[in-house]
Amino acid sequence: MVQIIKPAEAVQFFQNKQTIMIGGFLNCGSPELVIAEILKTNMGEWTLIANDTAYPDSNRGKLICAGKIKKAIISHIGTNPETVRKMNAGEIEIDLEPQGTLAERIRAAGAGLGGILTPVGIGTDVAKNKQIIAVDGRDYLLEKPLRADIALVYATYADRFGNLAFAGSTRNFNVLMPMAADVVIVEAENICEEPLDPNNVVVPGIFIDYIVAGGSDGAK
């Protein structure tokens, strides 16, 4: 059984210099309440793993603007000019990854795999310093697993067993990150009294540790 906590109570799981995965695609399916709480603390120097750095005034973007992020492993920063500015000024380290590769690296960690082989990035700068492995005559990049200390994700529905379900395009990285972190916190738009229909569960509750009643910048 998972524990239902208040956003401020989630602060206790955070420390300086941790690696934090945060779900969401721009503002859609993006947790925000716990981010608002950790922004109030003096903690930082975090490594962020996420699809994008959203916008300057929303969720993950706020962490960037507040200078809390030392390094981001990310596929897109174009919607947040502050991320680009900090990168060009040397204030933040940005590791740009093809989006599908980023997703598969997180899955590899959560699925107990030693990495994945992908043709994506062969012949480009993405292949620099990476091992190339030929399988049946085709070249692939070895991409290693990506784990985090904390995963902070969104769900549209959660039950007290931690089972999660989603509306619309909110699934994105929220479905995979819970498998790849030591502490997993979900911000659920609806916490259901009755267990979710087992046919509709998208993320099994065994991956989840804590639930915060909340929502998303993108869905209030």
Add this chain to the structure above:
Amino acid sequence: MELSKDETQKIIARRVAQEFHNNDVVTLGIGLPTKAIQYLPENVEIIVQSENGVLGVGAYQDETTRDEHIINAGGMGVTINPGGCFVDSLMSFNMMRGGHIDITVLGALQVDEQGNMANWCIPGKFTPGMGGAMDLVVGTKKLIIAMEHTAKGVAKIVKQCTLPLTVAHKVNMIITEKGVFEITEQGMFLREISPYSSLDDIKNTTEADFVVELCKNAA
């Protein structure tokens, strides 16, 4: 003839739409490529995939009608068409890398005669990141680059890309307001000359080497 930006984009979008066949699964880049949907030929229905997890993207929504749970990859509110489905990022990229997308249309900063393409980075100036573009181009059955022929008078169709590549040796077709090129293992071929251009105009504004071998039925 001097075309406005809007006219130029319309000409390109209209020509791109001619490449779509009924039931094609299509992924469209943000901006100009997305405009092609407005010019779908009669009796052609396509299934639009969006990398953030929508298969069967429907109509755009404005601020009053949008459901914040459903966006496209550009962050715009959209609906989902009957028969569509929502997927997570893993499944979305399985579709792309796994060869399940029929046609991908993207914009580009540079394309070269070997089918290399650059669209995600101008070092020191413009670095939004590649997002899903690299995964998308690797697996698609057909890659069309839809873009204006030149950027401020500078050729974008070049002998060899100088910007960081999005993908190597993968572009099948280039559609601009001046014409249509096809890139094959045998080289780059000019297939169509737009009514708004001429062979001389194309030769003067294209840095890449190409063979003129026009399609018989071209306009």
